[in-house]
Amino acid sequence: MSLASLDQRRRAARRRLALLATGILIGGAGVTAFFVLGPGGSSDDASKHDVSPSASAPAVAPTGGSNTPTLLPKAKEVKEGVPVGYPHTLEGAISAAAHYTDANDLFTPEAAERQARVIAEPNYLGMIGSYARMSAQQVRKSRGLPENGESDTANFYVNQARAYSVASAESDKVTVWLLVDATISVKGVSENANQVRGAIMVWADGDWKMSFDSLNDLPDSKPSSAVPGSPQALAEGWRALAYEK
Numbered sequence: 001m002s003l004a005s006l007d008q009r010r011r012a013a014r015r016r017l018a019l020l021a022t023g024i025l026i027g028g029a030g031v032t033a034f035f036v037l038g039p040g041g042s043s044d045d046a047s048k049h050d051v052s053p054s055a056s057a058p059a060v061a062p063t064g065g066s067n068t069p070t071l072l073p074k075a076k077e078v079k080e081g082v083p084v085g086y087p088h089t090l091e092g093a094i095s096a097a098a099h100y101t102d103a104n105d106l107f108t109p110e111a112a113e114r115q116a117r118v119i120a121e122p123n124y125l126g127m128i129g130s131y132a133r134m135s136a137q138q139v140r141k142s143r144g145l146p147e148n149g150e151s152d153t154a155n156f157y158v159n160q161a162r163a164y165s166v167a168s169a170e171s172d173k174v175t176v177w178l179l180v181d182a183t184i185s186v187k188g189v190s191e192n193a194n195q196v197r198g199a200i201m202v203w204a205d206g207d208w209k210m211s212f213d214s215l216n217d218l219p220d221s222k223p224s225s226a227v228p229g230s231p232q233a234l235a236e237g238w239r240a241l242a243y244e245k
Contacts, residue, residue, distance in 0.1 A: 067229055069242035070164070075099060080114045086208050090166070093174035096208035097199040098161035098241060101178055107151040109136035121204050124212040143186045154188040161197075162228035163238035167219050172203040173211070177222050179238050196225050 072095035076085025083099045086092035100119045105111040109132075116132035117125045137147045145155060163179040178197045183190055198218040200211040226233035229240060 067234060067240055069240040070094075071242050071244055072098065074244040079118045081105070081111065082115050082118045084118060084207055088171075088203055090169050090174060093169075093201040093203075093208045094164050094166070094176050094241070095243070097174075097176050097201050097210075098164065098178060099243075100210060101159050101161050101180060101197055101199070104159060105151055106136050106139045106157040107145075107149070107155055109133045109140070109148055111150075112136040116210075119210045121202050121209040121211050128210070128212065143184070145186065154185060156183075156185050158183045161241060162194075163233060163240050165223045165237050165239065167198075167222075174201045174208075175199070175219065176201065179223070179225065179228055179233065181228065194225050194227060196222055198222065
């Protein structure tokens with residue numbers, strides 16, 4: 001990558017951070033995880049309702065045709081609450097993207113920043129870490145909570161990846177869409193929505209990392225949101241996932 005290209009990407013990221021700080025990119029129940037930005041970062045709510053308080057080169061996986069979950073490899077260890085350490089395979093990249101999404105703590109800004117520094121590609125740890133903190137702060141503010149704080153039993157944002165769709169795959173770079181069951185609770189009142197999240201995973205430092213490109217270069221086209229396991233989800237090409245125990 002040329003220095004000019006690198007500077008251009010950094011300027012683009014700074015512009016997005018500025019927009020984020022004013023609440024333009026984040027707000028409401030469809031808030032996206034910290035690594036989702038740009039045209040691919042919006043979330044589609046297939047269902048939304050109130051609930052009671054509470055390495056070889058991989059090939060693109062086939063889509064559609066079966067509700068049998070793809071068993072994804074488990075991580076080797078946990079750092080800052082994030083499972084890390086995946087095989088250099090397509091399934092390893094998908095597992096990393098799904099686990100990173102599940103672990104993201106958007107209601108605890110300090111934790112979100114630490115987690116981002118664990119999962120981000122090496123050259124952009126600080127930038128993505130700062131974005132993660134700002135995202136979490138804006139999420140809290142949009143829900144009427146103090147800018148800084150921690151998740152608790154009444155206030156939390158929980159993600160659970162349920163299905164995936166591979167957009168493209170190379171030996172060291174995989175673009176994947178995730179169908180996520182997201183639950184957000186504020187003062188004990190919860191909402192649930194199915195959302196589409198995107199991630200570009202790169203192989204770096206012996207593990208799958210979240211690429212800086214996820215902030216800018218997700219494909220414009222993506223599968224539509226759907227209830228996981230439904231005929232619509234199957235028709236959209238979503239493949240159910242499960243984690244290896």
